[in-house]
Amino acid sequence: MDSQESCTYMTHGAVMPFCKGCGHSNVLKKLNDALLFLRLDPKDVCLVTDIGCIGLADALFDKVHTIHTTHGRSTGFATGLAVADKVLAGNRMKVIVLIGDGGSMIGLLHIVNAALMNVDVTVIVANNFLFGMTGGQQSSLTPEHFVTLTTPFGSMNPSLDICRIVDASKGGFIARKIATDKDLTDVLAKAISFDGFSLVEILELCTEHGTRRNDLKGSMLAKMAEYEGHELGVIKENEQRKEFSLKYESDVQSHTSEFKQPGFIKQSSVHNLSKAAGIVISGSAGERVQSSAAMLCEAAVECGLNTTQKNDNPVTQGSGFSLSEVILSPDEINYTGVSKASFVIISSEAGLKELKAQNIFNKIDNGTVIITDEGIELSNNGYNVISLPLRKSCGADKATLGAVDYVIRKFELFPHYVLKKVIEKKFGVYNKVFKSEYYSL
Numbered sequence: 001m002d003s004q005e006s007c008t009y010m011t012h013g014a015v016m017p018f019c020k021g022c023g024h025s026n027v028l029k030k031l032n033d034a035l036l037f038l039r040l041d042p043k044d045v046c047l048v049t050d051i052g053c054i055g056l057a058d059a060l061f062d063k064v065h066t067i068h069t070t071h072g073r074s075t076g077f078a079t080g081l082a083v084a085d086k087v088l089a090g091n092r093m094k095v096i097v098l099i100g101d102g103g104s105m106i107g108l109l110h111i112v113n114a115a116l117m118n119v120d121v122t123v124i125v126a127n128n129f130l131f132g133m134t135g136g137q138q139s140s141l142t143p144e145h146f147v148t149l150t151t152p153f154g155s156m157n158p159s160l161d162i163c164r165i166v167d168a169s170k171g172g173f174i175a176r177k178i179a180t181d182k183d184l185t186d187v188l189a190k191a192i193s194f195d196g197f198s199l200v201e202i203l204e205l206c207t208e209h210g211t212r213r214n215d216l217k218g219s220m221l222a223k224m225a226e227y228e229g230h231e232l233g234v235i236k237e238n239e240q241r242k243e244f245s246l247k248y249e250s251d252v253q254s255h256t257s258e259f260k261q262p263g264f265i266k267q268s269s270v271h272n273l274s275k276a277a278g279i280v281i282s283g284s285a286g287e288r289v290q291s292s293a294a295m296l297c298e299a300a301v302e303c304g305l306n307t308t309q310k311n312d313n314p315v316t317q318g319s320g321f322s323l324s325e326v327i328l329s330p331d332e333i334n335y336t337g338v339s340k341a342s343f344v345i346i347s348s349e350a351g352l353k354e355l356k357a358q359n360i361f362n363k364i365d366n367g368t369v370i371i372t373d374e375g376i377e378l379s380n381n382g383y384n385v386i387s388l389p390l391r392k393s394c395g396a397d398k399a400t401l402g403a404v405d406y407v408i409r410k411f412e413l414f415p416h417y418v419l420k421k422v423i424e425k426k427f428g429v430y431n432k433v434f435k436s437e438y439y440s441l
């Protein structure tokens with residue numbers, strides 16, 4: 001094990017936790033040196049690490065921010081972090097990803113996307129040609145003929161050239177180096193200070209799995225890259241594209257006055273509920289079931305109630321059933337599903353079929369009021385049913401909304417005029433939203 005003496009960004013006296021001869025130790029020392037060279041304020045540096053042995057870096061860098069992420073997703077996290085910093089917080093942070101070849105294979109599209117966005121993130125790919133932490137399995141960056149745990153006779157595939165992929169994704173700074181290269185610190189410093197996306201792939205040894213199974217020494221890494229047709233050195237350094245935040249400023253922020261601001265719902269009325277009411281709303285997809293539920297929730301919030309809306313529909317969206325479970329409550333709601341329904345609305349046969357499939361009828365009792373379209377027949381007469389000509393008097397597309405409106409009009413969970421106002425916002429004058437016969441129901 002190596003010890004780390006004088007350092008600023010690393011913990012003083014940090015002991016490298018890697019196997020003897022592992023390339024990760026060198027990569028992290030050179031990263032520390034690059035940060036020292038750049039004299040960045042440690043508070044303005046964030047290391048985003050991936051799963052794998054390289055992910056142990058968090059514990060070694062105690063002066064900078066660190067985030068340890070799920071496997072392959074470090075570049076995605078870093079992208080979000082960099083965008084938030086650039087757009088919202090003053091553009092100070094240097095975000096550096098430490099990822100292995102396994103992680104970069106799993107999260108390749110995050111890398112592609114960050115390069116396409118040209119977000120100010122540096123991705124350091126510590127490539128030891130296999131999944132080191134999990135026992136030495138093959139990755140997409142494993143060279144042809146390289147022996148791993150899962151390719152005992154040598155990999156049959158050529159290795160992925162991640163630098164070319166980033167080049168095709170318009171990344172501005174791309175380098176492929178070897179962990180023992182004397183100028184690795186300089187290249188890392190250049191990549192970090194590059195204004196836009198940069199990636200440095202560093203070829204190195206996994207002494208636990210790589211060199212045990214292959215006749216491989218550090219001095220052979222350059223030849224190996226050459227055999228695979230992978231260029232070494234600084235491959236690209238091109239600042240022609242605008243870094244993401246500058247593009248965001250010119251393409252989006254300058255247009256923000258054209259956007260309609262969403263605004264907040266103002267609480268302006270009172271309600272009549274002393275406890276939670278669960279309302280199950282069912283009907284056919286495409287007939288505004290979920291948007292009727294949303295209007296109910298909006299009006300309820302305006303009346304000072306807490307609300308939740310849990311939606312369900314088939315993957316196809318526009319066919320089959322549509323279902324919303326709404327809770328209106330004067331108290332905090334801790335679970336979004338309705339455990340006992342005060343009201344059940346059924347505006348179509350497709351809705352009824354789904355209620356049966358989901359055993360919703362187990363969630364009703366004598367106090368539950370069921371509002372159905374007159375064309376729907378419920379087999380059990382013990383239910384408290386109000387049958388209305390919903391589809392006839394409201395039209396199929398507003399039958400559910402008519403039922404929601406009816407519940408509030410007749411049962412006054414909160415003042416009806418508040419829902420009326422929400423409906424008018426969407427459809428215009430309330431008295432013309434439904435057919436005239438609806439209003440006398």
Ligand code: SF4
Pocket residue numbers: 017018019021022023024053128132133205206207208209
């Ligand atoms: S298993 Fe391989 S990658 Fe992990 S610390 Fe050991 S040598 Fe390094």
Ligand SMILES: [Mg+2]
Pocket residue numbers: 100101102126127128129130131132
């Ligand atoms: Mg690896």
